[in-house]
Amino acid sequence: MADPRHRSLLTAAACSVLLVCATLLSGTTTLAGPSRAAAAAPGASAEEPACGPALVTRTLSTGSAWRMCTRIHPFKGLVLEDVQFRSATGTGDDQGWLRVIGSLYLAQLNVPYDTGTDVFDDITGIGFGNDRLLTQTPETCDGDALPVEQSFMVGSKLVERTIPGICVREAETGLAWHSQEGWATTSDRYAQQGRALEVSSLSKAGWYEYQQKVTLTDQGTITVGLGAAGDLAPSEGFFRTDPAFGWPIGPNEDEDSDRHAGSHWHNAIYRVDFAIGSGDQQVEEWDYEGDPAFPTRVRGEGTIRDEAFIAEDPPATTWWRVVNPTALNADGHPRSYEIVNDAIQNPYLPLTRPPLSFTNDHPCQEYASSNLNAGCPGQSVLDYVASETKPLTEPVAWVSVGYHHIPRDEDQSPMPVHWQSFSLAPRDLLAQQALTPAERTCDNGLTTGAGGSCAAINVAAPAIAAGNSPPGAGTLLTADSGTWRRARELLAYEWLWLRDGEPILATGDDGLPSAATGETYRLTDADIGRQITVRVTASATGVTPGIATSAPFVAPLPTPPVTNPARTAPELKLKILKKGDRRGRPRLRIVVRGDQGGGAGVVTIQRRGKVVTAALSDGRVTVRLPRPGKRYRVTVSYPGDQWYLAATATIRVRR
Template sequence: MCARIHPMKGLVLEQIEFKPPTDREYAGYKRVLDQLWLAQLNVPYDNGLVQYDDITSFGFGGDHLIPQTDVTCPGNALEVAQTKLLEGILVTRAVPGICVQEVPTGLATHSLEAIGTKEFRIAEQGSALEVSSLAKISWYEYQQKITFDDHGEIDVALGATGDVAPGGVGGAMFGTDPAYGWQLGGQRTEQGEPTHAASHWHNAIWRVDFGIDRGERQYVEQWDYDNVAEPGAVPKLTGTSLRKQRAFHAVPGKTMEHDTWFRVLNPDSLNADGHPRSYEIVNRNLPHREIDVFAPLMSFTNVHPCQEYASMNLHAGCPGESVLDYVTDAEGELDDPVAWVNVGFHHIDRDEDQSPMHMHWQRFQLVPRDFFAQKPTIADDRACINGAGWIDSLDSPCVATNLAAPTVTAVGDEVSVGTTLHATPGRWNERRTSWEYSYLWLRDGQPIIGGDDAHPLGRDYVVTAADQGARLSVRVTASHPGFPSGHADSDPLQVPPSNLWPTGSPTRTAIKKVKVQESRNGKASGRARLRISVTAENATPTGNVTIRVKQGKRVVFKSVQRLRRGTTATTVRRLHAGRYTIVARYPGDAAARKSKAKTALRVR
């Protein structure tokens, strides 16, 4: 996203996009909102004496912006450049005006899954990114705070702190009529009448410009629920959707019921299940029914460049207009929606508001609805749960889970060269699917290189001379399309060393440096082509040769090469100028003894 401070709107966020922690849903970022800002804060007092428009009359930026400190911003405070005219001189300042911090959100998920048990299954703590700013308007101090959590929800909040105003024009802040306020402390007039802090509204309207997956068309959908049961019967609720074709107001009790909700969707962007991606607007606040502009809980219009503020609009293209005018004057299909979300709060002062007043909040949420086929932070062992049909498999997680380790047994009474080893997969969870098993044989924990440099992958393995003195085991992988795989290793099986076996023919290992390309200016461009031959009396040695190249005590190259007719070759690259030692070891086989060769190499 992009974040900035506007002189009037204060904190402005643009190009808000979300990237899941894995590529299971999609790779990279997808757009959610094009723009988000506070479009008006209207404060009318119940006694009718004063009414303020804090955004369009004062503004949350400029001199009203409060610099962040370590207390107000434990995270990162971003500098904001501001300019203004001061006595005819253009003055520029940079202040830490935007706070960005990661915060914990508490327990995010917990599931035992199996009904009637208390076996621990899944529990996660959540986290979120907060972006905020502070502004002082008269006695009130406001925090604009937008919170983005790890599963895609956006919490849009306005918090108010500061102090209760001590006086006011014509007794607006403290009057004597208890019908318009609440008595704070023991303050009285000269005539001995108790005074009351005037109750008032904070009518905050946010402008939310949707951009679901950067769609060329986006629709607003209204959902209403009706009870269709016979009178006196158990309630039976039906949900019906209606696509809103034109700009409109959503007014409680008139154009919407208490259980009506709205979402904005992109019909051309589908999740993995084929459902259109959308965001739902969750707003459970109270609109001010007596002021027409602030009576709708929400209003929807198409994007228009001059419609910046919900009331007392400052843009020269449509000066002084309000959201009422925007809806009335709207033309054409509603297909690029802006939501004007009203989060009204009726502040009836209390003794505890003194002093300073504890922060009180008015907020709404933008919640992903089918933006993902599953929540973006879903655990691997629940990834296969998508829709109905999984309830019969409550005992097992989706990921392949080993319950009893694989085993390796020798066919015959003893282990020797030529002995066949047989692997079993062990026991795995198989309630949700049947697994397919693959086998990888390991020598001392490392994959064994087989014929043509391939790994032996079957359930059976024949012991070779190269396995003398080593510990052999098998790694089993359980897999199934659409499910996360699992791995498990068997206990190792010790192969007797070669000195317990009959000795074969004496062997000789030789190293021949076929070609050395020298390095230049000490750079690592030198390379050597090595050829190793192993010869034996009355036999052709088989198996592998281990090759090491050392510079001093440091090993700079290691390779295991398979003999073919008693010979093998390899290339050592990226050699600096200097002296090297080459060692080739042959472990022997059933017909030939072990041997080694050592030679020096110099690269200039």
């Protein structure tokens, strides 16, 4: 909603010559791809969008991926172009990149107040870009905040800045799919949580802050939402105190209190330029009719709408899809997207009453109303439909998503976010759902009655058992097949033995090398101390094979013989010699001996906080000690060797 005290001087009404107005209103932002880039031929993977640093490519944790051009337009705010989807699983051409949307953005936000005295067009009148774009922070974006380069005028001043203005994050969507084959709790059960890519921006228009958010799921669904937060506009001026036009907010001090917030509409109209594959596309309308004689019988009929039209007051059961008759999925069905718009529409304005309208893609038709493009100035969707003369082969959907905001006490600052949204749901975009697990890949054509998995899925890895202990050359190893999920057909198993991850080769009776296979394998000298594993392949007719590998089995190297397995305690003797060295420093003789003679190795001498070592020779060594200024203690430690245990002794050195 526009604040009347902060209206832009450059509104559509102020621009009588829109060629000049478009120039004045322009600004620059992040790079963008072409409005309608060349799409790939049917069945081929689409080329990467040509938009340079504006390209966003994300593979979700569930395996599906999205890529597109993202930018901030001075008026439209967040714009997505050349949107492409790639499924996590699938068959044939369903595994490549599929182009689905040419461009997608908010084409108008019409805000009329219930009083009838104030109406704002926030997109063309103020805009969601330039200085209206808000900086992303860790509180508003817990994903990747992408930089947005901007250049715009504020009064007579040129502002050039780069701010983190687009948020890209992966989000949870809840349960993605679930299937249990039987009623028993022991039946095979398949389930997975879903993920989505969220692309969003924040803009301030008057007292409101709007989040433009596009949610692209791992199933190929695109949900377009507008969240309104910020603050309620003040009640002075054009806001009436009549409760018929608003709601009392705050303390009710007296009957003349003017603490009333005016009710109003947020009429969001989006422009969706479809680009499913390549070639001409069609708009198909499905209408349903009941049979008075059979209340449960409902007949549906699809009709190709070959001319631009406005869906004026359609029945609740009517729906539309955009279909490319030449872009076929792996089953041979034409790919399409269904428009799901369960939001309400403002019924009091001709522009917002229809849930959607369709026109061809014309470059000048940028905005749903108060059009700023000089090619068709000041026009609206109603004008676009009325002026269309060509068959509807490049469909653009104008989707009206209304929200009637009747304020409440809880809407006081900071206002909780109010959402209004619609979705684009894939219909036959793929031959199966985008996350189809291997266990269900053969369930194409309602074949679930067969029961069991379509693929060999290992539940517990195979295990290796040794025929004797300790194992060595000649030991027979036996492997089981592991545990596998119940499949459509009885599984057969093949074993392949590996040494350090490579197949073990042996010379067969024909003199040629052959791989070690089968459930058993006999160790050779070459296997001792190496990692021996077995790889099991499970397969059956009509079942995707599966592979599982055992944990490593290692036959240890032989332990070297022990020279003297029973070590004894030596005698560690310390003696201060009567005669010191030439400087008068005392000498300490150290002797390590036992029933095997003199000890070998080194001893450690600790004295006055200092530690030194000395090597033994035939169990003896003599070391010099510091000159005794006063009495101190010397500790000698022997770590032991192959004949003797460790020993420690202490001696006092006197003055």
